[in-house]
Amino acid sequence: MTSRQLSKLAARAGFWLLVALIVVVAVFPFYYAIKTSFTPSGDLFRVELWPTRATLANYAQIFSQRSFLQAIFNSILVATSVVFIALLLGITASYALGRVRFRGRTSVLLIILGVSMFPQVAVLSGLFEVIRALNLYNNPGGLILSYTIFTLPFTVWVLTTFMRQLPLELEEAAIMDGATPWVTITKVFLPLMWPAMATTGLLAFIAAWNEFLFALTFTLTDSQRTVPVAIALLSGGSAYELPWAPIMAASVVVTVPLVVLVIIFQRRIVSGLTAGAVKG
Amino acid sequence: MSTPVTESAPIPARPLPASYRSTKVRRQRVRAAWLFLAPMLVTLAMVAGWPLLRTFYFSFTDASLSDMSDTLFIGLENYLVYDDGRWFGVLADPIWWRAVWNTVYFSVVSVSLEVVFGVIVALVLNAEFKGRTLVRAAVLIPWAIPTIVSAQMWAWMLNDQFGIINHLLMALGIIASPIAWTADANYSMWAVIMVDVWKTTPFVALLVLAALQMLPKDCYEAAEVDGIHPVKVFFRVTLPLITPALMVAVIFRLLDALRVFDVIYVLTSNSTSTMSMSIYARQQLVEFQDVGYGSAASTLLFLIIALATIAYLYLGRKQLQLGGD
Numbered sequence: 301m302t303s304r305q306l307s308k309l310a311a312r313a314g315f316w317l318l319v320a321l322i323v324v325v326a327v328f329p330f331y332y333a334i335k336t337s338f339t340p341s342g343d344l345f346r347v348e349l350w351p352t353r354a355t356l357a358n359y360a361q362i363f364s365q366r367s368f369l370q371a372i373f374n375s376i377l378v379a380t381s382v383v384f385i386a387l388l389l390g391i392t393a394s395y396a397l398g399r400v401r402f403r404g405r406t407s408v409l410l411i412i413l414g415v416s417m418f419p420q421v422a423v424l425s426g427l428f429e430v431i432r433a434l435n436l437y438n439n440p441g442g443l444i445l446s447y448t449i450f451t452l453p454f455t456v457w458v459l460t461t462f463m464r465q466l467p468l469e470l471e472e473a474a475i476m477d478g479a480t481p482w483v484t485i486t487k488v489f490l491p492l493m494w495p496a497m498a499t500t501g502l503l504a505f506i507a508a509w510n511e512f513l514f515a516l517t518f519t520l521t522d523s524q525r526t527v528p529v530a531i532a533l534l535s536g537g538s539a540y541e542l543p544w545a546p547i548m549a550a551s552v553v554v555t556v557p558l559v560v561l562v563i564i565f566q567r568r569i570v571s572g573l574t575a576g577a578v579k580g
Numbered sequence: 581m582s583t584p585v586t587e588s589a590p591i592p593a594r595p596l597p598a599s600y601r602s603t604k605v606r607r608q609r610v611r612a613a614w615l616f617l618a619p620m621l622v623t624l625a626m627v628a629g630w631p632l633l634r635t636f637y638f639s640f641t642d643a644s645l646s647d648m649s650d651t652l653f654i655g656l657e658n659y660l661v662y663d664d665g666r667w668f669g670v671l672a673d674p675i676w677w678r679a680v681w682n683t684v685y686f687s688v689v690s691v692s693l694e695v696v697f698g699v700i701v702a703l704v705l706n707a708e709f710k711g712r713t714l715v716r717a718a719v720l721i722p723w724a725i726p727t728i729v730s731a732q733m734w735a736w737m738l739n740d741q742f743g744i745i746n747h748l749l750m751a752l753g754i755i756a757s758p759i760a761w762t763a764d765a766n767y768s769m770w771a772v773i774m775v776d777v778w779k780t781t782p783f784v785a786l787l788v789l790a791a792l793q794m795l796p797k798d799c800y801e802a803a804e805v806d807g808i809h810p811v812k813v814f815f816r817v818t819l820p821l822i823t824p825a826l827m828v829a830v831i832f833r834l835l836d837a838l839r840v841f842d843v844i845y846v847l848t849s850n851s852t853s854t855m856s857m858s859i860y861a862r863q864q865l866v867e868f869q870d871v872g873y874g875s876a877a878s879t880l881l882f883l884i885i886a887l888a889t890i891a892y893l894y895l896g897r898k899q900l901q902l903g904g905d
Contacts, residue, residue, distance in 0.1 A: 315709075
């Protein structure tokens with residue numbers, strides 16, 4: 301009897317240890333980045349869990365750099381434009397794919413699936429040519445265009461899944477009233493699709509905000525860079541030591557809004573991820 | 581909930597019943613469908629289809645980044661050519677094969693670890709305990725952090741002189757002297773794998789959790805009544821039931837890992853001991869300005885990923901069929 305209780309207790313303790321381990325591993329690196337961002341650069345040689353002297357100097361330094369502010373602006377511009385375009389093209393396409401039966405539908409879905417599995421490097425040289433031909437090199441427009449390669453397939457896929465689940469009766473009623481497909485989408489489906497669009501929009505925003513390869517390759521000057529490239533290329537006055545404290549301050553600035561968004565919308569995001577089973 | 585998007589018969593449409601399918605309405609709907617698809621298809625053709633074809637084409641030319649229009653067709657020379665007693669081209673470059681090996685090694689090891697840890701985290705999150713929502717929010721944090729930022733965060737924690745990881749390991753007496761995690765060729769691949777596993781385990785965990793929450797409760801109750809050990813229940817009941825969801829997670833992670841670029845670029849730059857195929861191709865293309873050669877490497881990467889996908893789908897289907905029901 302007692303040995304059984306003992307083993308039950310051990311199992312319980314083991315479970316809570318596991319929970320604690322998971323939480324520490326998940327959260328500690330982010331906590332340590334925040335801690336470092338408040339540490340004066342001169343104190344970095346001391347390894348400690350809590351800053352003995354906290355400072356805002358690293359944040360002041362980051363925000364005094366015009367190029368960093370410009371990068372944040374570029375990132376916001378690129379990510380919101382990409383979301384807007386992906387949703388606009390995605391909602392009409394998902395109506396066609398989710399509600400209408402026509403020849404070639406399966407092929408279109410397979411093409412979309414195929415594009416979502418593309419390695420980005422495989423289109424790099426071809427896309428470089430397209431972007432230069434359109435005069436969009438070193439311009440946020442080039443990034444907005446190229447980011448549709450990974451946001452559009454996934455947006456269409458998830459919205460199609462959601463569109464399919466809406467009841468038939470709605471559309472029947474609209475057709476009985478003589479509504480055209482365009483009116484059916486804008487007046488009947490759109491109001492019902494807001495939750496799905498918020499989810500996919502958020503995932504597309506995160507994907508565009510985080511993208512690195514295209515942003516690194518298709519921009520040249522500081523003023524056109526996005527946040528990930530700016531952070532990857534941050535370097536200090538001396539060539540020997542990277543300015544870790546300001547790098548961490550910049551990292552925290554661009555990450556905190558994302559973490560807050562993800563935690564607020566976690567239910568939405570989980571359902572969007574599992575509906576599309578596509579990485580964000 | 582989780583749609584197995586890897587199946588070749590995708591989401592069926594939900595058509596109107598026959599009574600409404602008078603030919604006029606139907607024709608109007610089909611026409612509208614293509615009209616609605618057109619902008620998306622044109623965009624995809626412009627950013628994916630056409631560039632891919634151009635990459636294939638460039639791989640047979642001597643194009644350079646400074647002048648991509650004036651190119652000469654040189655056949656297979658970028659891939660393999662025998663000249664003056666020696667082999668040249670991507671396929672004869674030991675660094676390319678090193679990159680292939682690195683990428684495969686990275687993908688297999690990190691995806692395996694992510695699946696194991698992902699299942700463990702999902703099982704924990706599926707249990708009922710106080711504060712479960714908080715733990716789930718905490719698990720989502722690594723997923724929410726941009727890859728570049730997480731690479732920088734870990735680069736700092738793994739710093740050889742001031743990094744907290746060396747400090748902790750030395751304090752615990754595990755290592756005697758600091759390790760240059762990202763610079764030392766013996767450790768750098770493991771540093772990269774560790775960062776990737778930390779960042780993407782939440783994704784696998786979420787997919788597995790969604791599958792776990794749809795499992796029927798009754799067979800667990802039956803197993804408990806019969807007094808079957810939980811570990812046995814996991815391997816006999818749970819694992820077979822979540823296999824389809826696991827396979828979806830694995831293929832997405834695998835495709836993602838095979839094209840890995842940003843983690844490695846930030847953590848170890850262009851070092852050959854961790855160079856992936858994407859890094860190799862981009863280096864040729866952008867830094868060495870050799871569009872022809874870089875496109876040949878990109879094309880090979882595309883073919884490898886396409887082959888891996890087909891093989892995986894084929895094997896997966898076979899295994900699922902063998903698995904019964």
